[in-house]
Amino acid sequence: MAIRPNLSVNHEPGGLIVHIGGLLPSLSPAEQRVARLVVADPADAARRTITDLATAAGTSEATVIRFCRSVGMDGYPQLRIRLAAEAARRVVPPDARVVGGDIPAGADLAQIIATIAFSDARAVEETAQQLDPAVCGKVVDAIVGAGRIDVYGAGASGLVAADFQQKLHRIGRTAFCFPDVHAALASAALSGRGDLAIGISHTGATAEVVEVLAQARARGATTAVLTNFPRSPVTAFADHVLTTAARETTYRSGPTVSRVAQLTVVDCLFVAVAARNRPRARKALEATAEAIRSRRTGSARRRP
Incomplete structure (x- = not known):
């Protein structure tokens, strides 16, 4: 069966973190570890040297560079700049206990409600963006x-x-x-x-x-x-x-x-x-x- 090329695929119009999240399954396992660190806390990732990020992800500096290229960056310096800009405009959850959209063990009902509401609202907002x-x-x-x-x-x-x-x-x-x-x-x-x-x-x-x-x-x-x-x-x-x-x-x-x-x-x-x-x-x-x-x-x- 002949496969025609895609005629219309989005290219990062909604922000770098959304873009990286969308590419996650197409990355290698080592690149995925880097991606998860970046997506979870872009401000922290932006502060790290390439060696620090590679160590935190349990991989090599070469893998970090490959990750940068996989997500459309020329190299690690450009990624750090973009991550810093992304972190500056990120929406802060109204409940300080809502971190990364995860529901920790022992969460009370108020925290569960706040986390789910924030996650759903963020999904709608980022999808629209x-x-x-x-x-x-x-x-x-x-x-x-x-x-x-x-x-x-x-x-x-x-x-x-x-x-x-x-x-x-x-x-x-x-x-x-x-x-x-x-x-x-x-x-x-x-x-x-x-x-x-x-x-x-x-x-x-x-x-x-x-x-x-x-x-x-x-x-x-x-x-x-x-x-x-x-x-x-x-x-x-x-x-x-x-x-x-x-x-x-x-x-x-x-x-x-x-x-x-x-x-x-x-x-x-x-x-x-x-x-x-x-x-x-x-x-x-x-x-x-x-x-x-x-x-x-x-x-x-x-x-x-």
Whole structure:
């Protein structure tokens, strides 16, 4: 199967730390250790010499230099300058006990609430900062012009896919979501030019999403993906790549804060699509709202 090059991948519009976090899975294990130190405390990393950082990461100075190049820096001096600037503009948690978004053992409920609220808010803010309006515009164009829209996701991302499909359907777009992988593959096999396939995967490595997007692309459909990692496997089959900026906390792997970030992007796309034809969208929303009004307790009795 021929793989076309990605046509639209974000390049660090939302800050260096978000950029490094997105590249983390594509780095070598030794480079990942450096990356985690940098992401956890950019101010501390900026103060360290290259020898200090290499020692703290349990690796060599050569690995630190390779890490710098992997994330787009010319060398360690440039990385230190960028990290210092990043640290200066970082948002400080309102609760001083919230450090790095992690929930320590023995945390009380107030700390848990503060940590989760801060992590979710940060995911939304950083996702919005790094979201490329030009790429979003291309995806919106594809949605508006598509004869059929298939949205694919698995697990928690499948819930986001279903939410997106419902939103699009309620403004009159022909959209489908397939929670069953066999049905998804069958749908992708029947797609073609003029159709749009959208994959949603936090890791970008979910086999089901990768497979259906590859199938849709092979059939000539336009493809788009929403992922947290711009170098993940699924991006090889995407014409348009949108990224989130979600960093998980203790007890909150993939299915939690990542979903908040994904829903933020979905809402941006949905509103942009609706805004392209406000009369049509408004009429569709009114019609669907009226259709379900009687299903709400007490609604029928209140109507004249």
